Amino acid sequence: MASNLVLNMKPPVFSSIEEERQHLKQKLAGAFRLFSKFGFDEGVAGHITARDPEKKDHFWVNPFGMHFSLIKASDLILCNHEGEVVEGNLPVNRAAFAIHSQVHAARPDVIAAAHAHSVYGKSWSSLGRLLDPITQDACAFYNDHSLFDDYTGVVLDVEEGQRIGKALANNKACILRNHGLLTVGQTVDEAAWWFITMERSCQAQLLAESAGKPVLIDAENAEVTRGQVGNTQAGWFQFQPLWNRIVKEQPDFLD
Template sequence: MPETLNLSKSQIVARSLSQMNAELTEHAWTARQKLALTCRILFDGGHDSGLAGQITCRAEDPDTFYTQPFGHGFDEITESNLLVVDQDLRTLDGKGMPNPANRFHTWVYRARPDVNCIIHTHPLHVSALSMLEVPLQVSHMDMTPLFDDCAFLEKWPGIPVGNEEGEIISSALGDKRAVLLAHHGMLVTGKTIEEACTLALLMERAARMQLIAMQAGAIQPIEAQLAKEAHDWTSTPKRHAVNFAYYARRALREHADCLK
């Protein structure tokens, strides 16, 4: 008789996590390479909106971070054209200037030492949902990484280039990993680039699903305890790394130039 048929769910979960950590390997991309790949992944995932949106991650020196040069779309970012900037948005390495809206990233980093990557975009379905001034509703298993982990800023504070907007957005985010910004877009954070990338793709899909479901009827909630269990099951560093590796392989088939 198979030895696992009498195991409890918690035992099987622990066994599976141990197996994933032991057997699944992670790709040794640099931070620059991961950011360039993420830009192409986001472009393919519908997150492009002209020059709107930024991605940043903490760099090696304290109080500095990598970001894309202003004037470049996500589909034009390579590991070689990324910038290193300080908290005053002065370019320390690279050619060009950052998006002035990066200012509110500095406020998030200051408030959240656990955050190492921030993605802010205006994808179509998230932006459409933001116009309704309603929170993101997580009511499907695939979206549970965002369950009780997506805040909501219900009023638009204006263009996010001032310190006031930085304080408002970082405060609205609180201790969550994501926030839906009314009349604006979305912001997700991660301890790693892989985590932030995964959540960004999920959030746009979740908004699209919510808009479709709202046309058919009232969205029914899922049981909170089960949703929290699914949230924790899918929110591990190994899962994030494996998800990212798949998205990266897919992106590299079309965007091999991003790693140069």
């Protein structure tokens, strides 16, 4: 029954570009509210972007300096791949532009990308290691995440963003050493969910290794499990309960 429910639940289909754009912006604003609830905000750091459904070389992003907990759909700004704000009155985070413009350019299949300085993600990133398949949830990233094994300061140069995009390759996530996590998806829902569950997987491995030596799931079963919990549909579906929660708790972000 559960597997049939997942198969029957799919992202919505829209009758117009305007309708799709509004839905995209609402999902983006909702993701920011959830990131705030989960403590992924750190000053002005962090950004989630979503490719515009019509202007494929433009993306929607949070305004620089606005707290995640305050963001509404109407606050989002539209930025082109040259870093120019073409819709909205507030500035764009230069790091958001440098990273996300190059990720979107390198991955035409990606609709959304998420990056934040979450506590466990940045803690794990300092180890310069990939996550191990120590839990069912972590298997979502088995052979499907990479490591950007460098740190040269705040990312303000598009060349650095290009190197991050190259390190991401065709994976759903990338660990940016000494920096944090980056996740991508074919929907805002998927990219946001991968970030949330990857952050928790970092937390789980840090806790497990502090207690002893974790037992790894064998490669064959880790691969099978990734196919079950780490596919695009699963990523979208697992975000839906969180979406329903934030809509009920904070419906003002839909404006």
